[in-house]
Amino acid sequence: MKIKELALLIEGTIEGDDNVDITDLSGIESARLGDLTFAMDEDKLKLAEISQTACVLTTKTSRKSTKTLIRVSNPKLAFLIAYKAFQEESSAELFVHPTASIAPSAILGKRVCIDAHVSIEDNVVIGDHTTIESGCVIKKNSKIGEHCRVHPNVVLYENSILKNKVILHSGVIVGADGFGYVRDHGEIYKFPQIGSVVIEDGVEIGANSTIDRGSLGCTIIGAGTKIDNLCHIAHNVKIGKNVIMAAQCGIAGSTVIGDNVTMSGQVAVIDNVTIGQNVSIGGQSGIIGHIKENAAIWGSPARDVGQIKKQLALLGWLTKNYHALSSLIKEKGKI
Numbered sequence: 001m002k003i004k005e006l007a008l009l010i011e012g013t014i015e016g017d018d019n020v021d022i023t024d025l026s027g028i029e030s031a032r033l034g035d036l037t038f039a040m041d042e043d044k045l046k047l048a049e050i051s052q053t054a055c056v057l058t059t060k061t062s063r064k065s066t067k068t069l070i071r072v073s074n075p076k077l078a079f080l081i082a083y084k085a086f087q088e089e090s091s092a093e094l095f096v097h098p099t100a101s102i103a104p105s106a107i108l109g110k111r112v113c114i115d116a117h118v119s120i121e122d123n124v125v126i127g128d129h130t131t132i133e134s135g136c137v138i139k140k141n142s143k144i145g146e147h148c149r150v151h152p153n154v155v156l157y158e159n160s161i162l163k164n165k166v167i168l169h170s171g172v173i174v175g176a177d178g179f180g181y182v183r184d185h186g187e188i189y190k191f192p193q194i195g196s197v198v199i200e201d202g203v204e205i206g207a208n209s210t211i212d213r214g215s216l217g218c219t220i221i222g223a224g225t226k227i228d229n230l231c232h233i234a235h236n237v238k239i240g241k242n243v244i245m246a247a248q249c250g251i252a253g254s255t256v257i258g259d260n261v262t263m264s265g266q267v268a269v270i271d272n273v274t275i276g277q278n279v280s281i282g283g284q285s286g287i288i289g290h291i292k293e294n295a296a297i298w299g300s301p302a303r304d305v306g307q308i309k310k311q312l313a314l315l316g317w318l319t320k321n322y323h324a325l326s327s328l329i330k331e332k333g334k335i
Helices: 003-010 042-049 075-093 305-320 322-334
Strands: 013-015 035-039 055-059 068-072 173-176 181-184 187-190 196-199 210-212 218-221 296-298
Touching (some): 003 068, 055 075, 196 210, 210 218
Parallel strands (some): 055 068, 173 210, 196 218
Antiparallel strands (some): 013 068
16 A cells, blocks of 8 residues: 555655555564554654654654654554554455365355364354454354454354454354353252344454353343453343453353443452443452442442542551550550
8 A cells, every 4th residue: 555545544644755655564663664653752753763664653743754754643543544454455365265164054255264174054144354263163043244353263152143343362252151050959950041142343352251142132242342351241241332341350140331331350240230331440349239320449349449549548557557556545545
């Protein structure tokens, strides 16, 4: 892609040679001849100038440079847009690997890439420009939308639904049975797990995370949500749009999480609670009840961040002044 074509795509202003070909994208430290990179500040711009990079995305206020620049409002976002454009260009050479096992009733869209040893069962539908990498299993009646990327060794159980531009990293399991059982007279009986999972547009799920199917209805992951590695989403959970969930979070069954919630690492949520929109939850918090929208909480059990900071400050003061307080109490006791 010519620099002038790229500048049009990202709505940038060029300083320098606009007829140079951009052949790849990279970070500043690994930039090669023909690469595009980005620099958010003066230090990064200096590094870019001594690299082989062909062009640098930078801010509208940065200084002039010996390198060709494209000035934009947000260089990091512009780099992301350019990256996606390059990915779509590369999708023109997609194929179905001869070792893949594809049921005759499966429907594959245009420019779908199916890598080695993939298994695709009956009535699966895969949309245009989607890539299924090696070792994946897509079980019957599942549907995958357009421009999705399913990394190696992912399993989609039957009736799972991925909408468009979904990314699943290696080891993700979608649609396994939920942990649902009934006790009776010393016996434990498995409750039916016959629902499905719906993962909406633009969701990304990290490596080795698990999303259980609903027991009777659907487990739903809302559009734009980003889930880190090693998270577990139990059956019938409803996660809203643009939720961010860091690694090792565990969400118990039938929990509802509102839009724009941010969860730090190792947050645990009990079943059947509702977390309102725009809530921010600190790391290792334990959620044992409903949380109102716009709250900032932390701790186990989780409570208002301001409250818990005051309690910790008081505990620290008491610890520091323990001996003085003990002496004063003893002295007063003699009076």
